[in-house]
Amino acid sequence: MNLFDFALVTGMKEEFDELRKHLPPLVPISDNPSEIWYRTTMSSKDNTKRYSVIIGYQSQMGGLEAALLTEAIIKKWQPSYIILTGIAGSLHESVKLGHIIVAQQVFYYDMGKAAAENKIQYRPQGYPCSVTLIRQAELISSGKFNWLQEAVKSAKSKAKKLKKKDPEKNAPVIDALNAHQPRVHFGTVASGSLVIASKEKKDELRSLHGKIIGCEMEGAGVMHAAFYRETPTNAIVVKSISDNADEQKTQTDDQGTWRQMALENSSRFVAELITSNYFRALNTGLFELNPASQGPGPARDKIQQRVTPGMGSFLSFEQLVMLHGPAVSLTIGISASGAAGALNILQGVAIYTDKDQNIHKVPFTDNHVELNGGLYPKPVGLYLMIAGTASEIKFKVSTWSMEKQISWKSNK
Known part of the structure; x- marks a missing residue:
C-alpha cells in the first residue's frame, strides 16, 4: 500500500537546498540518528487535491548511494511516484544551458569490458521511466506555466546583476540570460559513475545511443532500486542542464550562473509537475x-x-x-x-x-x-x-x- 504520493530525491545537498525553496515548509522526521527525512503537503492548483511528499538527499554523489537511498524510501515510505531531480550535463547540441531534460529511459553505461588499447567495450543497461510521469511532464512542458515564467524572470534578474558587476567580461552570459527560454527535452539520459567533462567521452557516449540528451550520476541507481522489484515503483529523472559536459565544465561551474539557473529550473518544474492537478491523490492522513x-x-x-x-x-x-x-x-x-x-x-x-x-x-x-x-x-x-x-x-x-x-x- 502506498503511503506517500511522491518521493523527491536529490544527489547533492545543494540540489536539496534549492528544491526546498520551491516547496511548502518542510518538516524533518527521524527515528534513526543516521536517517533524516523531510515531509510536506502540496495542494493542486485548484485546491481540490492534497499530495503528500517525502524528500531525501544523498550524503554522497553516485549511483550506489542513489540506489541505497531509493531502496530505503520504498521500504519505509512506499511512495506512488519517485522523482530524481537536480542538475545534469548536456549531451546534445539542441539541449542548452538551463533547459529541462525528462528521461524516457535511463541508460546505465558503467557496465562493460576493458579491452585492448585502454578501450572500453560498453555493455549498457536501460531502465524505462514511468509512462505516467512522462505524460504528465509533457502536459506542462509547453504553454504559459509558472515554472517557465519564473525561469525567464530569474534569468533577466541575473543578467542585470552581471551587467552591473562587469558588463564587458560577462557580455556572452548576459546575452544568453536575456534570451533564456528554457525548453523541455524528452529522451534517453546517460547515467554512470563519471563526471563527464570531455568532448571525447561525450562523443563516445553519444555513439552508443542515438537519443541521448544528457548525462548525470544518480539516475541508474534510482531506477534500478525502483524497477527491480516484484511491483516496480513509478520513477523518473527530471533535471536541468548546468554544463555542456565538455572541457569548459569547470569554468562554467565556477562562473556559477548557469549552475544556479539549472538548480532553480529543475526545482520549479518538479514543483509544478506535482501540483498540476493531473495526479490522483492518495489523501494520506486526511x-x-x-x-x-x-x-x-x-x-x-x-x-x-x-x-x-x-x-x-x-x-x-x-x-x-x-x-x-x-x-x-x-x-x-x-x-x-x-x-x-x-x-x-x-x-x-x-x-x-x-x-x-x-x-x-x-x-x-x-x-x-x-x-x-x-x-x-x-x-x-x-x-x-x-x-x-x-x-x-x-x-x-x-x-x-x-x-x-x-x-x-x-x-x-
Whole structure:
C-alpha cells in the first residue's frame, strides 16, 4: 500500500537546498540518528487535491548511494511516484544551458569490458521511466506555466546583476540570460559513475545511443532500486542542464550562473509537475471524525475487564476516525468529564487496520494512544472503560496532515 504520493530525491545537498525553496515548509522526521527525512503537503492548483511528499538527499554523489537511498524510501515510505531531480550535463547540441531534460529511459553505461588499447567495450543497461510521469511532464512542458515564467524572470534578474558587476567580461552570459527560454527535452539520459567533462567521452557516449540528451550520476541507481522489484515503483529523472559536459565544465561551474539557473529550473518544474492537478491523490492522513457511541456492549467485549458497579462505565466509538486515505501514523487524545469534573481512563482499546490489512488491537491506560507503522483507510475504533459516568468526552485526533477535535455528550 502506498503511503506517500511522491518521493523527491536529490544527489547533492545543494540540489536539496534549492528544491526546498520551491516547496511548502518542510518538516524533518527521524527515528534513526543516521536517517533524516523531510515531509510536506502540496495542494493542486485548484485546491481540490492534497499530495503528500517525502524528500531525501544523498550524503554522497553516485549511483550506489542513489540506489541505497531509493531502496530505503520504498521500504519505509512506499511512495506512488519517485522523482530524481537536480542538475545534469548536456549531451546534445539542441539541449542548452538551463533547459529541462525528462528521461524516457535511463541508460546505465558503467557496465562493460576493458579491452585492448585502454578501450572500453560498453555493455549498457536501460531502465524505462514511468509512462505516467512522462505524460504528465509533457502536459506542462509547453504553454504559459509558472515554472517557465519564473525561469525567464530569474534569468533577466541575473543578467542585470552581471551587467552591473562587469558588463564587458560577462557580455556572452548576459546575452544568453536575456534570451533564456528554457525548453523541455524528452529522451534517453546517460547515467554512470563519471563526471563527464570531455568532448571525447561525450562523443563516445553519444555513439552508443542515438537519443541521448544528457548525462548525470544518480539516475541508474534510482531506477534500478525502483524497477527491480516484484511491483516496480513509478520513477523518473527530471533535471536541468548546468554544463555542456565538455572541457569548459569547470569554468562554467565556477562562473556559477548557469549552475544556479539549472538548480532553480529543475526545482520549479518538479514543483509544478506535482501540483498540476493531473495526479490522483492518495489523501494520506486526511480524515473525518464520528463521535457517535454504540453504548457499553462492544467496549465490554473488547476490554473484557470488570469494574465495580457505580465505579466505572464503558463506551464504544466503533467509527471514531474515518480515514479518507492511508496514514503514516495516528494519535488520539481523550479527556473525559462527569458531573464532578475530570475522569480517568481506566482502560482503553484502539482497533485499526494496518497497511498490510491486518487488524490490530492496541490497549492503553493513558489519556492518549498512538498508532504507528502505516494505517489502511478503514475506520479506527475506540473502546473505553472510564472511572465514573462520563457526561462528555473530548477527542483530539492528529496525523501528519491534519488535526481535529470533536466531543461526545451524554443524552442523560
